[in-house]
Amino acid sequence: xxxxxxxxxxxxxxxxxxxxxxxxxxxxxxxxxxxxxxxxxxxxxxxxxxxxxxxxxxxxxxxxxxxxxxxxxxxxxxxxxxxxxxxxxxxxxxxxxxxxxxxxxxxxxxxxxxxxxxxxxxxxxxxxxxxxxxxxxxxxxxxxxxxxxxxxxxxxxxxxxxxxxxxxxxxxxxxxxxxxxxxxxxxxxxxxxxxxxxxxxxxxxxxxxxxxxxxxxxxxxxxxxxxxxxxxxxxxxxxxxxxxxxxxxxxxxxxxxxxxxxxxxxxxxxxxxxxxxxxxxxxxxxxxxxxxxxxxxxxxxxxxxxxxxxxxxxxxxxxxxxxxxxxxxxxxxxxxxxxxxxxxxxxxxxxxxxxxxxxxxxxxxxxxxxxxxxxxxxxxxxxxxxxxxxxxxxxxxxxxxxxxxxxxxxxxxxxxxxxxxxxxxxxxxxxxxxxxxxxxxxxxxxxxxxxxxxxxxxxxxxxxxxxxxxxxxxxxxxxxxxxxxxxxxxxxxxxxxxxxxxxxxxxxxxxxxxxxxxxxxxxxxxxxxxxxxxxxxxx
Numbered sequence: 204x205x206x207x208x209x210x211x212x213x214x215x216x217x218x219x220x221x222x223x224x225x226x227x228x229x230x231x232x233x234x235x236x237x238x239x240x241x242x243x244x245x246x247x248x249x250x251x252x253x254x255x256x257x258x259x260x261x262x263x264x265x266x267x268x269x270x271x272x273x274x275x276x277x278x279x280x281x282x283x284x285x286x287x288x289x290x291x292x293x294x295x296x297x298x299x300x301x302x303x304x305x306x307x308x309x310x311x312x313x314x315x316x317x318x319x320x321x322x323x324x325x326x327x328x329x330x331x332x333x334x335x336x337x338x339x340x341x342x343x344x345x346x347x348x349x350x351x352x353x354x355x356x357x358x359x360x361x362x363x364x365x366x367x368x369x370x371x372x373x374x375x376x377x378x379x380x381x382x383x384x385x386x387x388x389x390x391x392x393x394x395x396x397x398x399x400x401x402x403x404x405x406x407x408x409x410x411x412x413x414x415x416x417x418x419x420x421x422x423x424x425x426x427x428x429x430x431x432x433x434x435x436x437x438x439x440x441x442x443x444x445x446x447x448x449x450x451x452x453x454x455x456x457x458x459x460x461x462x463x464x465x466x467x468x469x470x471x472x473x474x475x476x477x478x479x480x481x482x483x484x485x486x487x488x489x490x491x492x493x494x495x496x497x498x499x500x501x502x503x504x505x506x507x508x509x510x511x512x513x514x515x516x517x518x519x520x521x522x523x524x525x526x527x528x529x530x531x532x533x534x535x536x537x538x539x540x541x542x543x544x545x546x547x548x549x550x551x552x553x554x555x556x557x558x559x560x561x562x563x564x565x566x567x568x569x570x571x572x573x574x575x576x577x578x579x580x581x582x583x584x585x586x587x588x589x590x591x592x593x594x595x596x597x598x599x600x601x602x603x604x605x606x607x608x609x610x611x612x613x614x615x616x617x618x619x620x621x622x623x624x625x626x627x628x629x630x631x632x633x634x635x636x637x638x639x640x641x642x643x644x645x646x647x648x649x650x651x652x653x654x655x656x657x658x659x660x661x662x663x664x665x666x667x668x669x670x671x672x673x674x675x676x677x678x679x680x681x682x683x684x685x686x687x688x689x690x691x692x693x694x695x696x697x698x699x700x701x702x703x704x705x706x707x708x709x710x711x712x713x714x715x716x717x718x719x720x721x722x723x724x725x726x727x728x729x730x731x732x733x734x735x736x737x738x739x740x741x742x
Contacts, residue, residue: 210229210230210231211230211280211281211505211508211509212227212228212234212274212278212279212280212281213227213228213279213280213281213283213501213502213504213508214265214269214276214279214281214282214283214304214501215228215284215285215315215320215497215498215499215500215501215502215503215504216261216264216265216282216283216284216285216297216300216301216497216500217284217285217297217320217496217497217499217500218261218284218285218289218293218294218296218297218300219285219287219288219289219290219293219294219297219317219495220289220290220293220341220342220495221240221241221242221248221253221341221380221381221495222238222239222240222241222494222495222496223238223240223241223256223257223260223261223264223293223296224236224237224238224239224264224495224496224497224498225237225261225264225267225268225497226268226496226498226499226500226502227268227269227272227274227279227497227498227501228327228498228501228502228505230509233327233498233502234271234272234273234274235268235269235270235271235498236268236271236491236492236496236497236498237263237267237268237271237497238264238494238496238497239256239257239260239263239264241253241257242379242380242381243379243380244379245379246374247367247370247371247374247380248290248380250290250291250292250293251292253290253292253293254290254292254293254295254296257297258296261296261297261300262300264497265300265304268497276304276307276308276310277308279308279310280310280311281310281311281313281504281505281508282301282304282305282308282310282311282312282313283301283312283313283314283500283501283503283504283507284297284298284300284301284313284314284315284500285297285314285315285317285320285495285500286298286315286316286317286519286520286521286522286525287314287316287317287521287522287523287524288316288317288318288342288343288522288523288525288526289317289342289523290523291521291523294521294523295521297521298314298519298520298521301519302519311508311513312514312516313504313507313508313512313513313514313519314514314518314519314520314521315500315503315507316503316525316526316527316530317495317500317525318338318343318345318347318354318527319354319503319527319530319532320499320500320502320503321336321338321340321462321488321499322336322338322347322354322459322461322503323499323502323503323506324461324488324492324496324498324499324502324503325459325460325486325492326459327502328489329459329486329487329488330486331457331484331486332535332536333348333349333455333457333535333536333537333538334348334458334459334486335348335357335446335450335453335455335457335458336348336458336459336460336461337442337443337446337458337460337461337462337465337474338461338462339365339366339442339460339461339463339464339465339470340364340366340462340463340464340495341364341366341370341381341463341464342364342366342367343360343364343366343462344359344360344364344365344366344408344410344442345358345360346358346359346406346445346446346449348449348453349532349535349537350453350703350704351706352531352532352533353527353528353530353531353532354527354528354530354532355528356526356527356528356699356703357406357449357452357453357699357703358405358406358407358408358445358448358449359407360407360408360409360410361404361407361408361735361738362409362410362411362738363410363411363414364410365410365438365442365464366383366462366463366464368410368411368413368414368434368438369383369386369434369438369464370382370383371414372386372414372417372418372430373385375421376427381463383463383464383466383467384466386431386434386435387431387435387467387468387469389428389431389432390428390431390432390434390435390436390469392428393426393428393429393430393431393432393433394428394429394432395425395426395429395432395433396429396432396433396436396574396576396577397420397429397430397433399413399416399417399433399434399437400412400413400416400437401437401440401441401581402441403441403445403680404658404659404680404689404692404696405445405448405658405659405660405661405680405692406448406449406452406661406696407692407695407696408441408445410438413437413438417430417433417434420433435467435469435470436469436573436574436577437577439467439469439470439473440473440572440573440581442470443470443473443474443477443572444548444549444570446458446474446477447481448549450481450483450548451663452548452627452661455538456483456484456538457483457484457486458474458478458483458484458485458486459485459486459488460474460485460486460487460488461488461493462488462493463493463494463495465487465488465490465493466490466493466494471487472572473572473573474487474572476571476572477572480571480572506534509534510531510533510534512531528703549568549570549582549585549679550565550566550568551565551566552564552565552566553566554620555617557607557608557617558607560607560619561620562607562617562618562619562620563617563618563619564615564616564617565615565616565617565618566613566614566615567582567585567586567614567615568582569582570582582614583611583614585614585679585680586609586611586614586615586679588678588679588680588681589616589677589678589679590606590609591683592655592657592658592678592679592681592683593606593618593678594606595653595655595683596650596655596675596678599649599650599653599655600649601646601649601650601653601655601675602672602673602675603674603675603678604618604619604620604621604676605618606618606619607619621666621668621674621676622668622669623666623667623668623669623674624666624667625662625663625664625665625666625667626639626643626662626663626665626666626667626673627661627662627700627704629667630662630704630705630707630711631705636707636714637714638671639667639671639673640711640715640718641714641715641717641718642671642673642718643665643673643715643718644714644716644717644718644719645718645719646673646675647660647693647694647697647715647719648718648719648722648725650675651685651690651693651724651725651728654683654684654685654690655678655682655683655685655690656681656682656685656689656690656692656693657675657678657680657681657693658678658679658680658681658682658689658693659677659678659679659681659696660675660693660694660696660697661697661699661700662697662700662701662704662705663700664676664678687727687728687731688731688735690728690731691728691729691732691734691735692735694719694728694729694732695732695735695736697715698712701715
């Protein structure tokens with residue numbers, strides 16, 4: 204099927220939501236991309252109406268892409284389409300069109316994961332090798348990175364996507380779809396930062412509370428410009444924070460911004476500032492290819508095909524909840540870690556002595572990507588909360604570093620230095636981890652039975668001392684009077700950390716649960732965990 208001496212040519216059809224698009228790429232460049240976008244007269248996207256739009260325009264965009272590329276279907280080697288996630292009626296039009304092309308011209312057919320397309324078109328255009336990607340669109344808000352042969356989701360929205368939240372707010376104010384560009388213009392005129400929920404747990408986010416609070420501010424008579432400004436500053440600070448946290452957690456030296464919301468200039472500016480402060484390479488996907496497009500599907504499909512992946516017709520069934528971590532990605536060579544043992548996403552750690560005791564001083568860093576008022580508020584709250592939560596953990600006999608001093612003027616904490624490794628490092632370096640994970644289950648059980656949540660319970664925030672004792676560190680996003688949902692989210696974050704980082708995930712989870720479960724409180728929290736997992740967004 205592939206001509207000797209010629210480049211492989213891939214045709215991709217995208218149609219997960221509002222846009223039907225066809226793009227054609229070869230192994231070196233984008234040959235063409237033609238779009239037709241559904242714009243509802245009122246409200247948001249109506250799936251049936253969007254599907255009717257796609258049915259009407261799909262042949263037009265395919266012909267347009269072929270004409271613009273200068274190739275014919277005889278030259279095309281591979282037909283690809285967006286298999287999901289997305290709106291069912293739209294996905295069916297896309298899949299049917301691609302299958303028809305494949306059958307008529309006897310071309311191989313591949314169903315492609317939609318977010319994978321965003322990752323790969325961003326890498327193709329930017330030259331990024333192995334980035335941590337912030338993917339922000341209407342229905343999706345995720346932090347994605349390659350680990351152990353697949354792209355893994357290290358953080359995502361637990362309710363609505365950031366783009367959908369902005370569009371819903373815009374519609375409530377009579378702004379037609381898509382509302383994001385108009386909100387961006389209004390935000391440039393805003394001057395007053397209104398307090399909105401800053402909902403970050405580990406590397407996960409939530410935006411439904413922000414939408415509710417924003418609507419209430421409008422009812423109270425606040426200006427549309429100030430509310431738009433506050434939405435952007437708060438929401439963008441949240442997602443840039445989790446991007447930075449993922450970057451440090453994974454020890455990677457590149458970041459990539461993609462998705463429709465990535466066209467926003469303020470967000471691009473914040474990501475750039477964060478990257479420059481952290482000293483890492485950053486790539487911003489060309490605005491033309493931030494929105495859904497066929498070229499990204501063609502590019503991802505081309506890489507899949509070159510890596511030896513093939514699909515039967517049965518394999519190309521649409522999947523509205525198709526996750527990126529279901530796709531094998533053997534074409535990425537994982538980069539070597541950029542060790543930052545003395546610095547984290549939010550703080551720098553300096554070794555000290557405190558009255559002849561071995562100590563570290565943790566200083567909350569100023570973040571210039573955030574506006575000063577919001578940055579000051581976050582640093583103050585996190586530093587105070589970390590102190591209070593550590594003291595609470597220690598009072599219940601739960602391993603955590605001893606605090607020697609707290610300095611409110613610069614948000615720094617001097618605390619006991621722990622000799623050892625993070626649990627992430629320990630698991631990677633030790634085959635026998637059963638005793639440590641059992642001890643962890645007992646420790647987290649004790650914490651939750653005391654009504655305390657950690658808030659960021661990943662394997663990077665658990666220390667294993669040289670004597671194999673365990674310590675919980677950086678509980679700055681936890682709560683001493685936690686709800687069941689907050690404590691269940693600890694479990695969610697821990698298991699996600701296990702699954703995304705460690706090939707021994709099933710054994711780790713089973714070992715932890717054998718020590719954690721058994722009490723009425725913890726069994727109730729495991730039931731709450733199932734609810735959180737059921738609410739999880741598709742990726």
